[in-house]
Amino acid sequence: MTSPTIDTEGPLRLVVVGAGGMGRAWARTIQAHDDAELVGIADLAPAAAEAAAAETGIRGLALGSDAVELARRTGADAVVNATIPEAHHQVTTAALLAGLPVLGEKPVAASVAEGLSLAAAAEHTGQLFMVSQSRRYHRSLHQAKRRLETLGAVGVVAVDFFKAPHFGGFRDEMASPLLLDMAIHQFDMARFLLDADPVSVSCEEYNPAWSWYTGDAAATAVFAMEGGARFVFNGSWCSPGFETSWNGSWRLSAERGTVLWDGEGEPGADPDEAVPTVDDPGREIAGSLREFTAALRHGSEPMGRVHANVMSLAMVEAATQSASQGRRVAIDDVLERSYDAALATERNAEVLAVMKAWPSVRDALSQKEPQ
Numbered sequence: 001m002t003s004p005t006i007d008t009e010g011p012l013r014l015v016v017v018g019a020g021g022m023g024r025a026w027a028r029t030i031q032a033h034d035d036a037e038l039v040g041i042a043d044l045a046p047a048a049a050e051a052a053a054a055e056t057g058i059r060g061l062a063l064g065s066d067a068v069e070l071a072r073r074t075g076a077d078a079v080v081n082a083t084i085p086e087a088h089h090q091v092t093t094a095a096l097l098a099g100l101p102v103l104g105e106k107p108v109a110a111s112v113a114e115g116l117s118l119a120a121a122a123e124h125t126g127q128l129f130m131v132s133q134s135r136r137y138h139r140s141l142h143q144a145k146r147r148l149e150t151l152g153a154v155g156v157v158a159v160d161f162f163k164a165p166h167f168g169g170f171r172d173e174m175a176s177p178l179l180l181d182m183a184i185h186q187f188d189m190a191r192f193l194l195d196a197d198p199v200s201v202s203c204e205e206y207n208p209a210w211s212w213y214t215g216d217a218a219a220t221a222v223f224a225m226e227g228g229a230r231f232v233f234n235g236s237w238c239s240p241g242f243e244t245s246w247n248g249s250w251r252l253s254a255e256r257g258t259v260l261w262d263g264e265g266e267p268g269a270d271p272d273e274a275v276p277t278v279d280d281p282g283r284e285i286a287g288s289l290r291e292f293t294a295a296l297r298h299g300s301e302p303m304g305r306v307h308a309n310v311m312s313l314a315m316v317e318a319a320t321q322s323a324s325q326g327r328r329v330a331i332d333d334v335l336e337r338s339y340d341a342a343l344a345t346e347r348n349a350e351v352l353a354v355m356k357a358w359p360s361v362r363d364a365l366s367q368k369e370p371q
């Protein structure tokens, strides 16, 4: 799939929409990037946009409440969507329909159904919509993947995620805080490590007696992946002592050896041969911004194109369904139900027509042409 490239003189002109913690981090990251210029900040709350603008130190930075209006006013080339998940679909759809490429925060949208609508909107407009799944951008993760590729068939990829943060705010009150707000990172990293999509999942969610969260803050999920490997996520958000890194602690077990990665330093392998060198993907959102701007300039294919990202959210929805229903859930069932929901709720006739023409959801997401 190719999107139009942008060959303007000077850096790419970007508007950030959503001026919370992540929007401010995006503003700083754009300011530090050679081929990007921050030209405006939009937020429904004027005070949030003003505070974020003050932090940038850019005098007279354009502000607004609507990303498309602000992009038109400033002549922006693209939009970075750092709003809350419930606003992702509306904000990104409006930008794509206005002819603007979008780099969006994870999760792609509030539901897989909305994610499918966004994939179809990107196809309809021909504009790039890339989801920033920031934890993919870590040199050691890429090294671990490269080393794993030399060890034959993979049996299991397992990650332990144990932390004890006291966030306060929405995470303390929401249902499934660990699965909905955090585990998508490790689910997406497992897809990256294995180069494989999920087939089914069995998941248990629970809340330890001492938990300070209202919803279940711990979970264990076993995914069957395409190709036969298993991916096991074992985590808790109320687990003080010997905490893991934010990336989690990984064991990649294959036919001819094992790779261990603590989520921060260099990975280790047994047998202990030299780890092949890898290109540095950049770190976290700076890495995804670099990939987005390269895609807009040169037409290179980014890892996070919406089609390639939706399956990470499908893993989250399948895991929460499995936990609440007490049974194994097939990813295809989640995709089919989401597809029906997307067709039933789509308001844009052209976007609806794109979805109706898909041979199957899996084929559409893997961007296969109809047979």
Ligand SMILES: NC(=O)c1ccc[n+]([C@@H]2O[C@H](COP(=O)([O-])OP(=O)(O)OC[C@H]3O[C@@H](n4cnc5c(N)ncnc54)[C@H](O)[C@@H]3O)[C@@H](O)[C@H]2O)c1
Pocket: 017, 018, 019, 020, 021, 022, 023, 042, 043, 044, 045, 048, 065, 082, 083, 084, 085, 087, 091, 105, 106, 107, 133, 134, 135
């Ligand atoms: N990559 C990571 O590690 C990471 C970390 C934290 C958050 N996130 C993601 O970043 C996104 C934002 O998270 P946050 O913590 O900054 O949230 P936040 O609640 O601090 O900020 C969101 C902002 O968006 C604004 N907003 C909401 N709807 C809007 C709309 N329709 N138009 C314009 N502005 C709107 C709100 O007023 C608010 O200022 C979420 O998708 C979250 O999952 C990613």
